[in-house]
Amino acid sequence: MDDKFKNKKFETRAIHSGQIPEDHTGAVTTPIHFSSTYRVDFPGDESGYVYSRWSNPTRVALEEALASLEEGEFAYAFSSGLSALTAVLHLLKAGDHIVAVDDLYGGTHRLFEKLMRKFGLDFTYVDGREPSNFEQAIKDNTRLFWIETPTNPLMKLADIEQIVPIAKKRGILTAVDNTFATPYIQQPLKLGADIVLHSASKYLGGHCDLIGGALVLNDEKLAEQVRFNQYAVGGMLGPFESWLILRGLKTLHLRMERHSVNSMKIVEYLETVSSVKKIYYPGQDGKQVPNKMKLPGGMVSFEIDADFETVKKFVMATTVFVLAESLGGVESLINHPASMTHSSIPKEMREPLGITDGLVRLSVGVEAIDDLLIDLRTAFAAIAGA
Ligand SMILES: *Cc1c(COP(=O)(O)O)cnc(C)c1O
Numbered sequence: 308m309d310d311k312f313k314n315k316k317f318e319t320r321a322i323h324s325g326q327i328p329e330d331h332t333g334a335v336t337t338p339i340h341f342s343s344t345y346r347v348d349f350p351g352d353e354s355g356y357v358y359s360r361w362s363n364p365t366r367v368a369l370e371e372a373l374a375s376l377e378e379g380e381f382a383y384a385f386s387s388g389l390s391a392l393t394a395v396l397h398l399l400k401a402g403d404h405i406v407a408v409d410d411l412y413g414g415t416h417r418l419f420e421k422l423m424r425k426f427g428l429d430f431t432y433v434d435g436r437e438p439s440n441f442e443q444a445i446k447d448n449t450r451l452f453w454i455e456t457p458t459n460p461l462m463k464l465a466d467i468e469q470i471v472p473i474a475k476k477r478g479i480l481t482a483v484d485n486t487f488a489t490p491y492i493q494q495p496l497k498l499g500a501d502i503v504l505h506s507a508s509k510y511l512g513g514h515c516d517l518i519g520g521a522l523v524l525n526d527e528k529l530a531e532q533v534r535f536n537q538y539a540v541g542g543m544l545g546p547f548e549s550w551l552i553l554r555g556l557k558t559l560h561l562r563m564e565r566h567s568v569n570s571m572k573i574v575e576y577l578e579t580v581s582s583v584k585k586i587y588y589p590g591q592d593g594k595q596v597p598n599k600m601k602l603p604g605g606m607v608s609f610e611i612d613a614d615f616e617t618v619k620k621f622v623m624a625t626t627v628f629v630l631a632e633s634l635g636g637v638e639s640l641i642n643h644p645a646s647m648t649h650s651s652i653p654k655e656m657r658e659p660l661g662i663t664d665g666l667v668r669l670s671v672g673v674e675a676i677d678d679l680l681i682d683l684r685t686a687f688a689a690i691a692g693a
Contacts, residue, residue, distance in 0.1 A: 310375045317376065317491060318560045325371025326553065339550045340364040361538050365546040369553050376490040377503050379523040381530035383537050384549055388486065388506025389414055390542035391520035395482055395502060397536040399450050401427025406444040407453035408435035410461045410660055412484065413649045435465035442473045455484040460608045460644045460668040461661050462587040468599065471499035491563045492601045496525055509635025513555040513562055517548045562637065562673055566605025569679060570671040576680055577609050580687055585610040606634060608668040615664040617690050618643060622667060624686035627678050634670035639679055642668045
């Protein structure tokens, strides 16, 4: 994409890429173009905008901004993260095989197993912390590696730079779900990945007020196929959500810095709590945070040494942390994966992975850290002696 801010720093691109003041009015803020259809100069004229499923000016502004932040050539904005994932899976055909990390976002696992298997796709799940696990899972029909790093909710890290060459050797595509890290923390295309996916519903939007997704790529042929899939299926993002994400992106770097500072302080506190059995945080499992990750981000999970009822009491005892699914907003959220975000993964599969009844996941917001710590202390006090 033609980004005249290409040589500027991330923080500048987040505010300006794709968002040059409009010619017609001089509007500094990108207008929301609600028109579904556009006047053409002659029958068959496709030189400009034609129909908003194919292309819309507000969406294009967002796509240019996203391409710029991930340092990719092409970006496409979708109606949700899962809609973006579907466009990736539509690159494949019946009989193809995918190797994916085992600690997947619950909705991704559901789409793979409950829908896509029915259309003849096959999936193998591996612990992504060890790159050779990907190699060992390869079959003759493997076409795609699916990576999440850090994973949700156990914050496992995969070394993208080491996995990509294993794929490239065999012509396998590598896709990375970069929702948790965001391009401010990690840029998978620069580490060799072919496709980056985002649920923009999380950090990119950043305010828990929209559902959206995106794909960013470098290869022109692959990008054309993805765009065709989006146009043919119709999973594109609407103009209002596109605008909201553009607004969110402008503060992404500020938010990620603060999310990370707050989450680090919360981890320090959790380490002092005796009923906390285990903390899941990038690098906490003894494996180093890959140096390609600039910050740990805002997600922290931990296991409380208590039964289901006690943990339920805990997650209901906070006031600043809101009991809710999702993540990545300025507001802090608390979640019980086993009964909420990951309830679609069968117990036999999630327990061995570590998604136990005692597991709690925090999406640490950008509130005052003192208030967040008091909130957690109060909740631990509520279950003390249970
Ligand atoms: C939320 C999420 C998704 C799905 O995105 P939606 O926008 O909810 O469709 C995919 N991957 C990860 C890591 C997520 O957190």
